[in-house]
Amino acid sequence: MGRIILVTGGARSGKSAIAEARALSLAPRAIYIATAEPRDAEMTARIAAHQARRGGNWRTHAEPLDLTGALAATDGQGPRLVDCLTLWLTNLMLGGYDWQAAGRALVAALPAQADPVIFVTNEVGAGIVPDNVLAREFRDAAGTLNQWVAAVADEVTLAVAGLPLKVK
Incomplete structure (x- = not known):
């Protein structure tokens, strides 16, 4: 079974760079499973950066919705880095998909992975209570999804100011 690693932190905390370094510490080449979609110029620039x-x-494997399928399709090809769970959750919620069913399917598939999987996710619960229903639903869903993945993860790292802090 491959290791499951979760790297979480706030916006611009350095979590992606920490996760990328961790993936390349496992093998000289890795697969980047990208959940972002270039829907505007700003996101296109972020993806390019x-x-x-x-x-x-x-090697990039773009998959905004079927993360479980992307993991199945890339297993056996080296470590995978999924960046990020919160964008995946956004895609599911805004697309009207059942994020809970997708999240449960993802978590159920993780123990069968032969190669390591590193997840990047945003820690969204440390701020103020959002002022609208959608934002509160997203915050709650992200917190739940992060807990589900953290529960089955072998390692959990919190990124703070570019520094990795081992949580689990």
């Missing part, structure tokens, strides 16, 4: 920073040791 992430790709440029990663360099040539990565």
Whole structure:
């Protein structure tokens, strides 16, 4: 069974760079499962910056919705880095999909993974209570999804100011 690793933290905490370094510590090449979609110029620029920073040791597999399928399709090909769970959750919620069923299916599939899987996710519960229903539903869903993945993870790291803090 491959290791399951969760890297969480706030916005711009360094979690992606920490997760990328962790993946490449496991093998010289890794698969980057990207959940972001370039829906506007700003997100397109963010995606390009992430790709440029990663360099040539990565093969990108874009999958905004079927994360469980993406893991099945890439298992046996080396470590996978999923960046990020919260964007995946956003895609599911805004698309009207059952995020709980998708999250449960993802967690159920993790023990069968032969290669390591590293998840990046945002820690969204440390701020103020959002002022609208959708934002509160998202915050609650992200917290729940993060707990589900953390429960089955072998390692959990909290990124703070670019520093990895081992939680589990």
